Amino acid sequence: MTQVNRIEGGQIDRSNTLKFQWNERWLSGHPGDTLASALLANGVKLVGRSFKYHRPRGIFSAGSEEPNALVQLRKGAAQEPNTRATTVELFDGLYATSQNHRGSLEWDLMAANDLLAPFLSAGFYYKTFMWPKAFWEKLYEPFIRSSAGLGRLSGRPDPDIYDHGYLHCDLLIIGAGPAGLAAALAAGRAGARVILADEDFCMGGRLNSESYDVDGQSGANWAALAVTELHAMENVRCMTRTTVYGSYDHGIYGALERKADHLATSEGKPRQVLWRIYSQRALLTAGATERSIAFGNNDRPGVMLAGAVRTFVNRFGVAPGREVAILTNNEDGLRTAADLKAKGVQIRGVIDTRKGETIVDTTGRKALKSVTLNNGRKISADCLAVSGGWSPNVHLTCHHRGRPTWREDIAAFVPGGDLPPGMTVAGAAAGHLTLAATLADGHESGARISAELGHANAPGDTPSAEDEPFETTAFWHVKESKRRAWVDLQNDVTTKDVKQSHQEGFRSVEHLKRYTTLGMATDQGKTANILGLSIMAEASGKTIPETGTTIFRPPYNPVAIGAFAGRARGKDFRYFRLTPSHKWAEENGADFVETGMWLRAQWFKKPGEKGWRDSVDREAAQTRKSVGICDVTTLGKIDIQGRDAAAFLNRIYSNPFLKLPVGKVRYGLMLREDGIAYDDGTTARLSETHFVMTTTTANAVTVFRNMEFVRQCLWPDLDVHLISTTDGWAQFAVAGPNSRPLLQKVVDDLDLSNDAFPFMACTECTVFGGTPARLFRISFSGELAYEIAVPTRFGDSMIRGLMAAGEEFEVVPYGTEALGVMRIEKGHAAGNELNGQTSAQNLGLGGMVSKKKDAIGSKLSERDEMNRDDDLRLVGFRPKDRAALLTAGAHFLRRGDPEDMAHDQGWMTSVAYSPELGHSVGLGFLKRGSERIGETIRAYSPVRNQDILVEVCSPHHIDPEGERQRG
Amino acid sequence: MRYSALQILKEGLTGNKGWIPAWREPEPKAEYDIVIVGGGGHGLATAYYLAKEFGVTNVAVVEKGWLGSGNIGRNTTIIRSNYLLEGNQPFYEFSLKLWEGLEQDFNYNAMVSQRGILNLIHSDPQRDAFVRRGNAMRLSGADAEILGPDEIRKMCPYLDYDNARFPIQGAIWQPRGGTVRHDAVAWGYARGADCRGVDILQNCEVIGFVMEKGSCHGVETAKGTIRAKKVAVCVAGSSSRVMEKAGMRLPIESHVLQAFVSEGLKPTIPGVITFGAGHFYVSQSDKGGLVFGGDIDGYNTYAQRGNLPVVEDVCEGGMAIMPMIGRARLLRMWGGVMDMSMDGSPFIDKTHIDGLYLNAGWCYGGFKATPASGFCYAHLLATDRPHETATAYRLDRFRRGAPIDEKGHGAQPNLH
């Protein structure tokens, strides 16, 4: 097919021809075309199907307000549903298909819905499909769902990348039509830092679509010169293909720049960039959107907004039809006729509602054939240009929930008084619907805002244009029309639906919208909402402003979810924190696990080991038998210094800290202020004024934050300073009976004998001949154990040195799993027990909470319900049948009790297989648990299909007296 | 008018001219037995159950705006009963059971659609916690299963199994979870209450309470004084502002939760899916839009709008588990104001003021609770005793030291 409807003129590059595919058919167009203009040039009228009735639809607009011409662009994983043909720039090889039909676009089986329309009126689905009850989910809903939606996702990962960027400016100008360009010129010349953004690929807005002159030359030429001048200014950034989609707090705007959507492939570069623009001031020059008129069968392919017809003719050199009729309620109708005539397109009639003429019906199933007037006259036409007036694009002015106000003279909503702070509106967006006024308003606004921001260079002259008249008399729908008249084209909302909504009591604008789905399609009712509102106003006997307006919410136009996510996807969803021994661990067969942001070694597989349990059992057993080493750098470390450091810690921890001697470590239990157990760890006193705290890995950040809160907000004059040193020190646990001889080889001049360096001792020292270190004799495994810390830069050499020194003891590295096994064997609480819901009493640590001092959480921990005798207590469990494996998350029930919540006795928190004991061991919370040692109860886990008997025992499965760690 | 396929047929053949208003637009009477403040989902449900289950029909629902304009009008429509704690689980299971019979009960198709809810698991501790939760659900008579990655892959082949930062290790699956057409719930309750004699007074803002000798005897409204034997406040999002008129401070902060919907897409996502290593939950509506959300913005606010960091965080979560949605476009985002309570759980209780009752603190989980909240509040109002599934939702629970803290974050409302 050739470009049968291509006419002269326009801003397309005829020297280049682009080939593209539409529904598997090859067509051609030129650079500068949109997919819509190229389709029209090729004589394609039918481009899609409506949502509910599957009515044949054609191109309705020439911009982002398009309700009908939604296509699936590209193929494979890059397939992009619901893409507006009117905003897609044509590129060579473009592939697009129509959507929302079963069978071909021409013969859509779902079009049968149209015949059932009387039974599918507003809200019909709320009134039926209820009987029999089971049929909803089995029959009705699957059927409804199967016809839901428009385009289709590929089901495959989006192959493109998206970037995020941040920009700052004095003045953000949104829209580069006449007002925006005039404002940018004035502000740029005045010296302000300006960002000028426009969603189109070509700046100029309506200047490119109309035949007006500015400063004695064509509007399009003037725009091109203005853009050239702006490009030359260093203080102005011009951004085409950039939609400012939302206004946020404190002058922040969201914008989407389409970087590669107009290219055949993005070639590895970002497809789109999501900008956050920080502005001092913003000027909204987003223009206005033309609206339709509702009359019988006004949805046929070929019925088009008049402004769009002018755009296709003037900008793209395409005649949307050969015989064009015009329906208008304002001066734009005549303008359209003049522009078309100038291009040699035949005008079949100008029907002006102000003269009492209107259209009641149309014919032509897949393309418009004729229109019928209210006087009965039938006019043949293959294109009908409709202008129902213009609605200023006030959307962004409402993003802070401001409401627009009604202006009767232009029959439109204009920006209200409560704009987002810093925003000004100019041009058509402010209700100036003539070119001269728009240019003057833009120029004046740009100059004034710049001056207010202190940029006082000369803004230049106001661009001049002929002040053509704009007169409109509101005309919304043709009452005498007996046929269905569409209000919302995409969602198939007709005037009857709006009236029925009123009839059934859904009269507030929000009810109207929700009941009929008016304005909820992908175009958000840009061309439809005001029509629906006017019909509701009429039915209610109210004015339009009394009837109200729905709130506009971001985004102005839909934004790809991928753009919001940016680079944060796949492995890059969140950053990685690696431990100092990570490289060494990789070399030694470690299997890593995500622990918050950290990657930690969970076990080190040896040749011949079949599953993870083999490795973990070996690591735990060898540690208890000889010695093992584990990287515990991920534990939070906080350096606390100052004359009041001890007093400060005494308020942070629930147990006493004032009298901790220098050179000693103490276990500390932190409560939240609400009295619930929060975190635990050890704190070492290195000097009178210097402490080093460890926290759990999970709470490292929030514990530090809370300590700063206590320091700065509660007791601001305590002499104490905090710094997080989690990343500053590499720390290793060295555990097992041979930990002492191993470490003795490592430390310089330090006696590690039990007398000289007993359990809970600490010191600063050096290792390997001068490397600074800190040594703590603490044990999480229950063995004789130490933790040794060196500055992080020595972490890698430290693990290598320790492993070499331990060779004679057959030292093993152990991972988080063996760490977990040993702490469960020993009965230490960890994350599964310290889950933010348990008290010190629950943990069996109630005695630690000092009543002699005021510490965070101590007061509220005294509340009655948290101190009940029948409350949960942490105890140990082992399977009655020692061969059985316990399950974490099992609930406890008394033998013989029914399985219900009323008889719930608690739950198993942590389990492990103990290689030392040769059976599974568990920890858990049990009602009155500490009084029930020896009892046999059920561990019931229906989601794991498990129900076994367990014996209640001490949580300290091994060495309950603690002889090993003290030895 | 009873709604049915036959009625639709009849009306369709006669030009749809016979439909009558779904509710009246009555003028307020001088006095009612009970005035419910707030015509959102919970308020309308309360009125409905008062009339239907407890025979109390001399009731008014007083609404500042249009009926259903509470958070029932803006939410992510999810229903489920996958709660952990004894104070919550039976209540939410009761609610789910009411959802299951709702349409036949009130003769309105709210499209209760039990396509299941899948909470993904990404770590061992999370699995332990979900096993505990699943068992608690089973003990309460709810349904729950733990699935492995292979089973999930069969159900949702498009999730990121191979390149995820936090690999999918399993899921807890509640087949009876699902979604509901949220506005229709408000309309169904309103219609059901109205036809039983309840007056729904729209555009009737409450300005104050009628207080006599320390007791509450009605409300002052934009349409004049309305006396009542009992006043039942039910205005989540504005609870502090309304109760302040009675001199009460509440254990509640107001926060904004944003929610999002994509353009309409052919059906891809069967039920509800939630990400376990970030803030993202998603379902697909019967119209084809992906309906999704995440965390609250975190700062106190009464403005029904949020900011970009959370929008990005939510979309990052979405792309992390289902990278196919990158090319779907976000169509609309909105913000609703939530009553964030100090433990993440609600209140259905009498206040210390005679005649004044409070239903509040639903955080961002109020939608699924709508039927049970209405039922239990109606029970309390009608009998002055809490319903057996709502005995824990007392205002004094913090004094006693009995918070109902599902997440374990303590008295920090923006973390619940």
Added chain:
Amino acid sequence: MIIDHPLLGPRDAAEFVVKGDASLIGRPDGMTASPEDMHDYMYLRDNTAGEHRELWYHEQGDRSWLVVTRNTLTHEVTKVELARDVARAQGRSR
């Protein structure tokens, strides 16, 4: 949002963590307070619709706790102070 840090100038709110009502500075003394006082401090909030003084922590910055006066209806920030100064002005010391 943008927080105008008294020491560092305007910073994006994303650098901060927000805790809530600045009344949390007024912690009663745990040894002398009644259970009721402690309960009210911990759990009750004015939850003001309008000017709200609240605590923000510059976690990805200098780790200052700030008291931000911000309107909860419009999000307008009218004042930003160091929480330490506010605490001292309220008589808090050691």
